[in-house]
Amino acid sequence: MLATSIRGLGATPSMRPAGALHRRTPPPITTPPHPKIQNNRLLFPALLHSNGMSIAHFSSTPSPLRPPPTTTSASAASTITNPVVITSPLNPPTTTLPAPISLPSKDPTTAKLKYYYTLGKAYLTFYKTGLKNVYHNYRASLPLRRRLGLNSLLPTSPPPPVYSVKHVNNAPILKQYAGKVSRSEFQLIRRAAYDVRRILPFSVILLLCGEMTPFVVLALGNMVTPFTCRVPRQVEKERMRACQRKEAAVMAAEVDSAGYGSSRKASALANLDVLLNATSIPHTVDVNELINRASTTGVLRACAVFRLSRGHELPAVSFLPGFLKAEIVNQIYRPRLRRWMSYLEVDDWLITQNGGVEGMSPDEVRIAVEERGGVDVSVGLVGEEAERVERRWLENWVEGRGGEKMVEREMPLSRAEQSRAELSRAEQSRAEQILKSSRLGEFGICVGLRYLRRALNRMTSSTLGVTIVYDMAWDSKLRNCGCNDIE
Incomplete structure (x- = not known):
């Protein structure tokens, strides 16, 4: 019986080596024809999910459903909040x-x-x-x-440096800024x-x-x-310094104006009075032409008023001769002042195009007033009273510089008009040279006549009446020539 059974065959001496009779061979593993799902687990769940099939769990307690994984987009994760918001x-x-x-x-x-x-x-x-x-x-x-x-x-x-040249048409650039920003x-x-x-x-x-x-x-x-x-203390300290610099520049300009005497126009052109004491600059005033014709001291004083320099003089180069100082002003301060006035023209234009002074905040009104040289407008005033004075001052300024006529006043001349203007300037210069030479010749003749008169007076001292006639005639001639100061 044992020999014919599976266990007996496994224990037959002919089939096993010696000394291994006490060992028992395990039965062979046979695969059942219908496998059962054990422990509610499948072998390849990912394969079923990829085919769109669902997994069924055969258990008495249903397992909770897992929520689908959430994916965060890279754009949302990399978004950085920008605090710069333009609301006006x-x-x-x-x-x-x-x-x-x-x-x-x-x-x-x-x-x-x-x-x-x-x-x-x-x-x-x-x-x-x-x-x-x-x-x-x-x-x-x-x-x-x-x-x-x-x-x-x-x-x-902005504006670009090309805008601050001596002679330029402002209209296209102003319209460019007004249209794009x-x-x-x-x-x-x-x-x-x-x-x-x-x-x-x-x-x-x-x-x-x-x-x-x-x-x-x-x-x-x-x-x-x-x-x-900039902390508030620093802002206030810089404002007081600007007031002192402007006061010194205006006082120096007044002293020079008194020295000019009756020539008030020459004084104003040399000292840029229209910029130093400006509450409003009329649109008919060509600021570029004023800056080009102003003296070096006038340019430095205007730079001090507009906070473009640390004073109305050049103390660091006081040992230099006058022509070197003039060269420094012409190469540094005059272009700087010209460009600053160009910036103010653009800003005035944009203020009028975007709502006017009444729509500006108090901080913006104060900054705009100080940029235009009105740093001393509200000295001694605080609160709403200072804001009211500054706003009125800025309205007067913008009303004169920000209107349509500011654009119209510098329309470019045609080529024919430019040629005629150059020809007239050349003819005027030639006429002045001819007049100067003729006056110089007449001046020499008058001097010679005066010396001749003295010699004749010595020779004809006995005939007194003739000498008086000669004196009256020649004095009238010299008076007409403008040579009365020659002795």
């Missing part, structure tokens, strides 16, 4: 202005170390916010710069470029000085500080 065609974003700063109050019961630590932390937070705003403002201005054809890499300020976008471009040019030296000062940065910045002024990083 007239006022630029608030990120172009200094952020509000909250300084701790000095309490005598608080330790000095804790107070100064809190103060330094507040300043660092303020400067950090200002630097972030510089970055965001420039990023927001890049599409606008490309729209105006400005370089995206170099932070240059609003006043808020134009100011965003200009202020972002202004701040980017100062961000590198200011960052170095901030890294080196840390909490002492406000004191260093107060000593250096606005030369290295972006506009978004």
Whole structure:
């Protein structure tokens, strides 16, 4: 029985080696014809899912359904919130202005170390916010710069230098700015470029000085500080300096005007009085022509009024001769003043095109007034009274410079008109030279006649009546020649 069974065959000595009789061979594994699903698991669930089939779980307790996986788009994950928002065609974003700063109050019961630590932390937070705003403002201005054809890499300020040449037609450029950008976008471009040019030296000062940065910045002024990083104390101190520079420039111009005597027109042209004491410049005034004809001292005084220089004189080069000083003014300050007045013309035009002065915020009104030389308009006034005076002053300025007639006054001349103008200037110069030579010859004749008269008087001293006749005739001749001062 055992021999014929499976277990008996497995235990037969002829089939097993010696010494292995006590071992038992396991039965062979046979695959059942119909496999059962055990533990409610399948072998290839992914294959079924890919074929659109669902998995059925045969169990007494149903398992919870898993929600489908959510995928986040790369564009939504990489989106960076830009705080620069233009809400008005007239006022630029608030990120172009200094952020509000909250300084701790000095309490005598608080330790000095804790107070100064809190103060330094507040300043660092303020400067950090200002630097972030510089970055965001420039990023927001890049599409606008490309729209105006400005370089995206170099932070240059509009309008382009070609606009500030001596003789140029303003109408196409003004219409270009008015048609492509609003006043808020134009100011965003200009202020972002202004701040980017100062961000590198200011960052170095901030890294080196840390909490002492406000004191260093107060000593250096606005030369290295972006506009978004200026604390209120620094802004007020710079405003007082600008008032002092303007007062000194205006007083110097008044002294020169008194020296001119009755020639008030020559004094005004030399000293740029229309720019120094301007509450409004009529549209009939050609500012470029005034700047071209002004003296070097007049240009320096106007630069001091418009905050384009640190004074109305050149103290650092006082040892240089006059012609070198004039060359410095002609190469640096005169083009700078001409370009600044061009910027003001564009800004005036955009103000009139985008709502007028009444739509500007108080901060923008004050900035615009100071840019136009009215830094001393609201001295001694605060609050709504100062705002009312500044707004009225700016309205008078823009009314004269921002109208349609400003564009019409500088229409280019035709080629024939230019030729006639050049010919008339040449003829006038030639006539002046001829007149000068004739006057010089007549002057020599008069001098000779006077010496001849003296000789005749000595020779004919006995005939007194004849001498008197000669004196009267020759004196009248000399008086007509304008040579009475020759003895």
